[in-house]
Ligand SMILES: NC(=O)c1ccc[n+]([C@@H]2O[C@H](COP(=O)([O-])OP(=O)(O)OC[C@H]3O[C@@H](n4cnc5c(N)ncnc54)[C@H](O)[C@@H]3O)[C@@H](O)[C@H]2O)c1
């Protein structure tokens with residue numbers, strides 16, 4: 001006779017998840033077992049919902065801006081917060097951040113970490129975890145606040161996802177890649193053994209506050225770097241976004257997305273909207289045909305092999321230039337469109353070629369990506385400008401031909 005758990009009945013009656021012995025077939029669902037019958041297996045099925053907010057919030061550390069502290073529970077006494085802040089951001093904004101926290105009487109500690117792709121590793125992540133230990137964070141009511149670019153936010157998310165198996169965190173992205181991509185989804189991660197984002201998790205931040213004022217100090221190269229991820233969205237799903245690039249690419253970079261103001265705002269909103277349209281229905285990447293993988297077939301290997309020379313968005317740009325030529329040679333877009341795309345990349349001061357684009361490296365990159373995509377290439381290619389298809393039959397010879405054609409076109413741009 002199987003032991004009967006009275007508490008389980010109570011939990012079940014209260015609608016809590018539990019696996020119950022059932023006495024009537026109608027109550028039996030997959031995996032539950034009838035009383036008395038021999039038990040050979042259980043199949044547990046539970047769903048977890050994820051919801052998080054992303055909101056524009058300019059000047060987040062202005063003394064009169066309470067958005068960041070909205071999650072403070074008054075009953076909890078003086079709020080406590082651990083902040084993890086990018087070293088360059090701390091140099092530029094640290095005094096302001098500290099003044100804000102002191103003004104609002106927040107007990108706080110600031111863990112300052114170097115970012116940049118070479119710092120995106122387990123040792124830096126473990127430093128964040130040490131800071132969580134030292135601060136003595138409460139498990140649920142003291143969300144960690146990450147302030148930095150995509151590297152920092154990927155590590156903060158990874159650390160918080162591991163700490164006590166899930167410690168809430170809030171993201172304040174300070175780079176363009178952070179604003180339009182890294183702080184929009186739920187992926188976290190670090191590089192490991194020379195592989196890009198090889199260790200990571202799907203762990204949503206509670207909130208993301210998008211403060212465009214941080215772009216005012218972002219080096220132009222990093223503005224271009226972020227615009228590569230926006231160009232990705234334009235090429236695979238948003239022709240209007242591409243029009244904005246065709247009209248204003250150079251100005252977006254030189255003014256750090258300040259001018260033309262309306263076009264810059266439209267671009268940011270369309271980029272985030274486009275990303276979320278793709279991410280929300282497939283947040284855990286159950287389906288591996290992902291148009292937002294565009295530009296990320298060869299770039300992970302290129303980025304890691306060129307480290308630290310190629311920024312993430314720059315490697316994505318080289319990947320998109322190569323696959324644009326590949327698409328043209330397959331008749332998916334015409335020579336005029338290829339010229340337009342590569343001209344926008346040049347106007348954005350993005351590379352469209354790298355010496356690492358050799359048949360050997362590209363072949364190796366593709367094979368690693370095939371493993372990442374569970375055995376198939378699932379390679380997004382643009383159809384014209386603004387939509388995409390997936391292919392699984394790119395050969396090494398075709399790759400070599402496309403790379404040769406791109407190299408000959410001398411689209412390399414010197415910054
Ligand atoms: N999780 C995701 O879904 C996702 C999506 C896209 C990209 N990413 C990751 O994002 C990373 C790239 O992000 P990134 O380009 O922001 O890198 P980053 O975090 O290294 O920041 C770039 C540089 O800008 C500096 N910086 C940051 N904010 C600044 C500011 N306001 N003013 C002046 N300098 C500032 C940083 O110190 C750093 O030197 C890659 O590792 C990529 O894998 C993740």
Ligand SMILES: O=C(CO)[C@@H](O)[C@H](O)[C@H](O)[C@H](O)COP(=O)(O)O
Pocket residue numbers: 181187189196197229290292293294296300
């Ligand atoms: O770089 C990232 C995510 O890391 C995004 O810009 C990109 O659109 C996609 O998420 C790609 O799938 C690359 O993601 P990843 O699996 O390499 O982390």
Ligand SMILES: [Zn+2]
Pocket residue numbers: 181229296312316
């Ligand atoms: Zn990316």
